Amino acid sequence: MEQTNEQTASAVETTVPDAQQTEQQVSPxxxxxxxxxxxxxxxxxxxxxxxxxxxxxxxxxxxxxxxxxxxxxxxxxxxxxxxxxxxxxxxxxxxxxxxxxxxxxxxxxxxxxxxxxxxxxxxxxxxxxxxxxYRKEYVEVDLALSTEQAPARTEYDDDACVVRFYPATEAHSQEQIAMVKRERFKQSRSALLAQQTVEVDGMMFDADELSQQRMARKLLVMEEQSLTSWVLANNDVVQVSKEQLFSACKLASEQQTALWIGE
Structure with missing residues (x-):
């Protein structure tokens, strides 16, 4: 009986690894x-x-x-x-x-x-x-500065899942492009000048070209020691002397000149 049990145990031990191997083979x-x-x-x-x-x-x-x-x-x-x-x-x-x-x-x-x-x-x-x-993207192109004539086109980026739409362009000469850039610079400069201010004795004065003209006209009629009412950049109304107004007008003029020279 003992010999039979030992044979059975040995057979079980031999069978288990075979079953495990079979399971590994059929696993997906x-x-x-x-x-x-x-x-x-x-x-x-x-x-x-x-x-x-x-x-x-x-x-x-x-x-x-x-x-x-x-x-x-x-x-x-x-x-x-x-x-x-x-x-x-x-x-x-x-x-x-x-x-x-x-x-x-x-x-x-x-x-x-x-x-x-x-x-x-x-x-x-x-x-x-x-x-x-795909997600749609409309590509912005500066049509006024394009140098090649090309029809509108659509490009697909399959990796990013994006479709990009390009507008039609025209061929402009270098002279035309230079003129456009010059005109844009002038517009940008004018817009920048319209926002300029100068500070005198803690007071902020508008320094645009129209304000300079107003200050110049006021200085022509003011007496040396007199005061005048003036609207500052923040819309506060204050009393300023001729000397203060002259300093503001001078700083504004110098600031405008620096903008023109900076072109």
Whole structure:
């Protein structure tokens, strides 16, 4: 009896590793698990993504849904491509048999020629469905400074899932571009001058060209020791002396000159 028990125990110990090895062999690969996990996700079509866009869902949710739809489409394409490869092998064998049979007829054998089957078409991904869900970007182009004439165009960034729209452009000469830049500089300078202020004795005076003219006219009629009411840059009304007004007018003029020379 003891010998029988020892033999049984030994047999069990030998059987367990074999069972473990068998379990490891039949366990699915990581790639298979990934594909199965992809199909187990809730199905997300491009129509669903377009619905989210139409309903103005947050962009983050739209992008997540689009990524899920792309992953599922890619998984389906991979499975279809693998099946296509198998179908091609089978179709090639059928073609070879048909070609061989038809060739034997040309050598005098009796019978009618059989139709040679075509190879199956490879599966394709319709990118137009995917691209219809891309985030849209309208590229800003300075049309007044363009140097090449080009029609409006659309570019797809499939990695970033973005579609960019470029406007049509015209070819401008260097002289025209220089004139446009000069005019823009003048406008920018005028806008900057209109916002200028100067400080005299803690008071902020408007320093634009019109304010300079007002100060100059007032200085012509003011007496040396007199005071006059003046509206400051913050709209406060104060009493200023001729000396203070002269200093403000001088600083404003110098500031304007610096803007002109700085061109």
């Amino acid at each position: 690969s990581s790639t298979t698990l990934e594909v199965e996990a992809t199909f187990e996700q809730p199905q997300m079509s491009y129509e669903d993504v377009l619905t989210k866009i139409a309903l103005r869902h947050p962009q983050e949710q739209v992008e997540q849904a689009l990524q899920q739809a792309i992953e599922q489409e890619q998984a389906a394409y991979t499975a279809a491509y693998q099946q296509w490869e198998l179908d091609v092998v089978e179709a090639q064998e059928q073609r070879q048999e048909a070609l061989a049979y038809n060739a034997s007829l040309n050598e005098g054998s009796e019978g009618e020629a059989v139709e040679v089957p075509e190879l199956p078409a490879a599966p394709q991904i319709d990118m137009s469905l995917r691209r219809a869900c």
